[in-house]
Amino acid sequence: MNLVASSSVSWKSNSNNSDRVEKNEFPAGLRVLVVDDDPTCLRILEKMLRNCHYEVTKSNRAEIALSMLRENRNGFDIVISDVHMPDMDGFKLLEHVGLEMDLPVIMMSADDSKDVVMKGVTHGACDYLIKPVRIEALKNIWQHVIRKKKHEWKDKDFEQSTIVEDGDQHQKPPEDVDYSSSANEGNWKSSKRRKEEEDETEERDDTSTLKKPRVVWSVELHQQFVQAVNQLGIDKAVPKKILELMNVPGLTRENVASHLQKYRLYLRRLSGVSQHQNGLNDSFMGHPEAAYGTMTSFSGLELQALAATGQLPAQSLATFQAAALGRSATKSAISMPLVDQRNLFSFENPKLRYPEGQQQLNNSNKQINLLHGIPTTMEPKQLADLHQSSQSFVAMNMQGNARMQQNNALLMHMSQQQQKQPSRGQMLNESSNGQVSQPPLSMPQPLSSNGIPAAILSRNGIVDNVRGPVYNPVSPASSMVDFSLNQTTELQNSFPLVSSNSGMSTLTSKRLLPEEVNSDIKGSRGFPVGYDIFEELHQQKSQDWGIQNVGSAFGASDHSGIPGTLDVSPSMLVQQGISSMKKNGQNGNSPMGGPQLNLFSGGNLLTVKAEQLPDTSYQSNLFLEQFGQDDLMSAILKQQESVFLLLICIL
């Protein structure tokens, strides 16, 4: 439904930032999902939003809207919904969106009675509009996106740093980027080391004060958790016992407690969501939508990552991959910090770690790699937070570019996903199916499917933003970082990270993947594009460096897969660089064994602190989307860049 074209056009012309043309359009290009059962109202709203130069997707059914959101986690920046709808109460939708995707939601109604408005407040709506809505009221909705991101970002502290440090001990940086495998650990470590070397530890220092070790709830870890819960019985499952049963070193009772909380919410949600019931239960794998609950984060990316490492069970891997491809690993991707030896958070997860956002995570493949370095002991929540904060952070950095928002969305999603997503796998499947279709870029086979969920990048917007301050601690991004390292060529296409949708102003409309791009989609397209964005963003040429890294990240397991087509230029590198930043400084080299962010191939921006990126992988993924087309790519890269930067920062 969106008219990407129009929005992109207007987007460009809207530039008001002096910063970069690509990024200037903010808030133009803001990806809005509007839900209202009244067709007349919906039509009017759509026109108004278009006139505000936003990218609009409309739906007259809440269930459809929810599935769109789930499929494309990073594909939207904000949701506007009517209160009274026949198929689902608007407040219920609000709850779902808040839990699963953590996007800002604006409620609307002709009813302005205090109790209804209050209900909106208590359910977490970020605003309440009285109908008939005027265009003036819609012009400023972007503030909610920024605010949310900012808020999340702040919360997140830089746990990444902390984690990174922790992770160091466990991992040994494998020089070859093979995130999927245990090498991840090594990567992480090496990147971490690099980080230190590069003296980009400021963030780390900062974070050390905050220190909240973040656990990345990788697919595997989550499975263990679910098993423990099932064993104990959901009623009797108390964090202490679960922890004992899981027997995961480094995992704390608090980690489990917060994860349990999310899981419960997720289950509750599942039971309430008829459509997506598929398999909610424990594994993400199965149900794309339903599962989205807590485990969402383990979306495809995770699967892929896991698969890559061989750790994922075949089945889950398959689902995840599919999902990952389809969906942006947003959900899980982010949460997965690099895995430490245990593989708790193995790279596999990186994919998952991607924010739930839309599509961004699709590129989870890519992300996974990135996550390698991240210590596993992060609390899922934290991770999620990280993601979110990264997102917000990224967004913030980006100067509020629209892209940022997207990125943030990505990140946010990622974080969210981490925890949620049981069905992520499926989601990924679904999304990946769509996406897999094939991006022109060849996606590395191992990754299973196309590309890494554009999700990661889905937030195209972010990418743009990223360009700026490169580093926004995008924590989840760290995972991304990894991926870049290994595979120089691999991932190129696979990164769907950059969700084509959103942000990337040019990209989105362009559709990252030639075929798949649709305005809404943000990033779900398999992988690819992500790299492009970076390219633009950084103007660096790290090129293959970047891409490769990305590729590696995704493929985790096997880098060979990624077709070099993706030319992820500097931007990509940026992401990667982020992880490896520490060291690399400039991309160029890809030994990314560890998470390196060679982000700045050109030596610019992305000198994100590698450390932070344990999860950035996911972020990188985001950017990695490959847009079939050059222009898209560049646009995407740009966006990604911004996002990436954000991610980096987060990390």
Next chain:
Amino acid sequence: MESQKKRQAAYMKKNLLDQGYLDEQFAHLEELQDDANPNFVEEVVKSFYTDSARFIRNIEVALENGPYDFTKLDNMMYQFKGSSSSIGARRVKRQCSMFQECCNAKNIEGCRNTFQGVKQEYATLKTKLETYFQMEK
């Protein structure tokens, strides 16, 4: 010729606004219209007619026989009212509110009467708008 038509259209619109058939929401819709969507308002209004026909039909059925579910009637009218307000159909909207008050009072006769009022206002508006759009073309 054209300018005369335009003048007539403008005049008619002013009347509609003055007489309260339409309110400023309608004017806002016209502002949204642009070259890319030159018939936006007309399209929206057509969509409104379609929705309205459905609402009216449903309410009519619900008013036929008891037992009367006033909550349901109220909800249906609420939707129709929302739709009307979105295009600025002020008088229709007012009638809808009156109907809702009767629902709250559980006054079935009142509901029937006000519902007649709703249908009449709707029919009147529809006719006037059709004329208006003709003039605009």
